[in-house]
Amino acid sequence: MSAIYNLVIDFQTPEEPAKPVKVAFNTDIPHIKGVPEIPGAVPIFGHLLKLGDDHASVCEKWWRQYNYSVFQIRLGNTRAVVVNSFDDCRKMLVGHQNAVIDRPKLYTFHGLISSTQGFTIGSSPWDDSCHRKRKAAGTALSRPALRGYHPMFDLESYCIIRDLYKDSCTGDIEVSVRPYVQRYALNTTLTLCYGIRMDAVYDNLLREILYVGSAISLLRSASENMQDYVPILRYFPNNEKNARSKELRERRDAYLKLLLDKVREMIKQGTDKPCISAAILKDEETKLTGVEVSSICLSLVSGGFETIPGTLTSAIGSLSTEEGQAWQDRAYEDIKRYYPDIRDAWEDSYVQEKVPYVNAIVKEAGRYYTVSAMSLPRKTVTEVNWNGAIIPPKTMILINAQAGNHDVDHFGPDAGKFDPERWLKSLDPPAERESAGLGHLSFGAGARACSGQYIASRLLYTALVRLISCYKIVASETEPPNTDYVDYNTIKSALVAIPRDFKVKLVPRDTHIVEDCLNAAYRRTEGYYKG
Numbered sequence: 288m289s290a291i292y293n294l295v296i297d298f299q300t301p302e303e304p305a306k307p308v309k310v311a312f313n314t315d316i317p318h319i320k321g322v323p324e325i326p327g328a329v330p331i332f333g334h335l336l337k338l339g340d341d342h343a344s345v346c347e348k349w350w351r352q353y354n355y356s357v358f359q360i361r362l363g364n365t366r367a368v369v370v371n372s373f374d375d376c377r378k379m380l381v382g383h384q385n386a387v388i389d390r391p392k393l394y395t396f397h398g399l400i401s402s403t404q405g406f407t408i409g410s411s412p413w414d415d416s417c418h419r420k421r422k423a424a425g426t427a428l429s430r431p432a433l434r435g436y437h438p439m440f441d442l443e444s445y446c447i448i449r450d451l452y453k454d455s456c457t458g459d460i461e462v463s464v465r466p467y468v469q470r471y472a473l474n475t476t477l478t479l480c481y482g483i484r485m486d487a488v489y490d491n492l493l494r495e496i497l498y499v500g501s502a503i504s505l506l507r508s509a510s511e512n513m514q515d516y517v518p519i520l521r522y523f524p525n526n527e528k529n530a531r532s533k534e535l536r537e538r539r540d541a542y543l544k545l546l547l548d549k550v551r552e553m554i555k556q557g558t559d560k561p562c563i564s565a566a567i568l569k570d571e572e573t574k575l576t577g578v579e580v581s582s583i584c585l586s587l588v589s590g591g592f593e594t595i596p597g598t599l600t601s602a603i604g605s606l607s608t609e610e611g612q613a614w615q616d617r618a619y620e621d622i623k624r625y626y627p628d629i630r631d632a633w634e635d636s637y638v639q640e641k642v643p644y645v646n647a648i649v650k651e652a653g654r655y656y657t658v659s660a661m662s663l664p665r666k667t668v669t670e671v672n673w674n675g676a677i678i679p680p681k682t683m684i685l686i687n688a689q690a691g692n693h694d695v696d697h698f699g700p701d702a703g704k705f706d707p708e709r710w711l712k713s714l715d716p717p718a719e720r721e722s723a724g725l726g727h728l729s730f731g732a733g734a735r736a737c738s739g740q741y742i743a744s745r746l747l748y749t750a751l752v753r754l755i756s757c758y759k760i761v762a763s764e765t766e767p768p769n770t771d772y773v774d775y776n777t778i779k780s781a782l783v784a785i786p787r788d789f790k791v792k793l794v795p796r797d798t799h800i801v802e803d804c805l806n807a808a809y810r811r812t813e814g815y816y817k818g
């Protein structure tokens with residue numbers, strides 16, 4: 288027993304020195320007076336076992352069952368405050384933004400996986416280096432910076448339709464859209480970071496990056512990774528999590544090195560494209576270290592490649608349903624209202640987000656399919672006075688974005704329904720509601736909000752305008768989409784949702800116009816960023 292007792296030591300990462308033993312019932316932060324604790328925690332594991340695979344849905348259920356939107360739970364040796372309602376999430380993220388600016392460090396992700404390339408921005412604790420990285424990423428992803436990326440948006444969204452057109456044999460064959468959207472998202476960030484893209488949907492390097500990234504995302508979740516919270520599990524012989532983490536780290540190091548070597552080679556040949564890593568390798572007024580650069584590139588590449596496909600694929604799923612046919616028709620009419628000639632809609636789709644109905648679909652897709660259901664964990668740096676209860680520094684804060692995004696008190700009784708029209712103040716003609724602050728919680732909020740939200744919205748908008756203006760999207764009868772906002776996700780324990788596979792039929796609205804748009808886009812983009 289004493290051997291086990293000695294093993295249950297309380298340290299967060301391998302670099303930090305071990306602190307004396309605190310076992311079974313103790314947590315890093317003592318019980319927080321004034322914040323209700325969910326009953327039923329067990330020794331060592333706390334609430335971990337009760338949380339199961341789907342933390343967001345279980346916490347949402349506890350919120351309704353006990354009638355506390357904010358409560359504390361125990362994840363093994365870690366105490367966490369969970370925030371559920373829309374208003375409380377907003378108050379915590381925006382009202383206390385300086386106090387909750389930090390991120391927790393986790394044994395597996397920070398100690399094992401990130402030991403070579405540094406932490407991504409989204410997993411970096413708040414310090415000067417994180418501040419510099421966030422600033423650099425913020426500049427590269429700002430609204431003004433988007434202007435510089437128009438050719439890339441044009442090319443990548445053209446490639447989706449080009450290949451769907453080919454692979455669906457002008458509508459005869461049902462297709463699964465997710466692989467095309469994955470390439471879209473990944474090529475965009477690879478181009479930004481390295482000036483490199485892959486043309487084939489099933490390119491080996493592209494699929495390796497996607498595979499390794501998703502596998503790492505799984506290792507970041509509490510349910511898949513109990514050893515982060517129950518330290519004794521780290522010492523079990525043949526620890527599979529550790530072995531898997533190291534394997535994935537090595538595979539990720541290999542492709543990141545390959546990408547950077549390609550950039551170095553292109554710089555030598557004088558063929559490099561303007562991109563973040565080339566600018567830094569050429570030392571263009573940068574104050575960033577090598578590790579910071581790889582961390583920024585890693586953050587951008589990993590920030591978009593699951594989130595965009597998860598959101599866009601699921602939105603296409605909802606549009607393809609029987610009910611979705613009316614939304615598609617109205618979106619198409621609205622596109623035609625602004626661009627009577629669809630060729631103009633194609634050319635302007637990456638320049639500005641002008642069509643209200645399409646903007647409404649983008650917002651609803653973000654809200655309804657909360658792809659990062661529990662957002663990214665935060666940690667307090669200073670005390671938070673929560674209605675008189677004092678949440679101490681260094682407390683983990685979990686934002687239940689899925690619960691807040693489906694909060695009937697904020698979004699109304701139909702919060703659990705996909706309905707783009709909730710974002711419109713009138714339908715005839717469609718007009719957007721004036722934005723009154725935070726629309727939904729899917730990009731987080733406050734000082735650590737998503738750095739990529741402008742580029743994400745543009746990517747979703749451009750792809751939807753092009754897709755809807757060319758096709759009627761109809762769900763497959765044999766492999767239809769799952770449009771439940773929880774169950775659409777096949778791996779609920781992953782940090783970012785992986786939608787269940789489904790197929791759609793793409794019925795061209797007018798084959799001549801599709802071909803015209805494709806030919807014009809081919810001529811415009813030929814020569815940009817050759818793979």
Ligand code: HEM
Pocket residue numbers: 380408409410411421424428476586587588590591594595598658659662663728729730731732733734735736737738739740742743
């Ligand atoms: C639909 C698409 C996306 C969704 C739903 C999404 C969601 C999120 C969420 C929930 C956070 C945490 C926010 C918080 O703690 O308040 C985050 C952080 C972040 N996202 Fe995104 N994201 C998306 C796309 C992107 C893209 C395309 C990029 C980059 C190209 C990106 C880069 C980042 C970065 C760098 C952070 C870390 C910010 C920080 O910790 O300071 N994201 N994202």
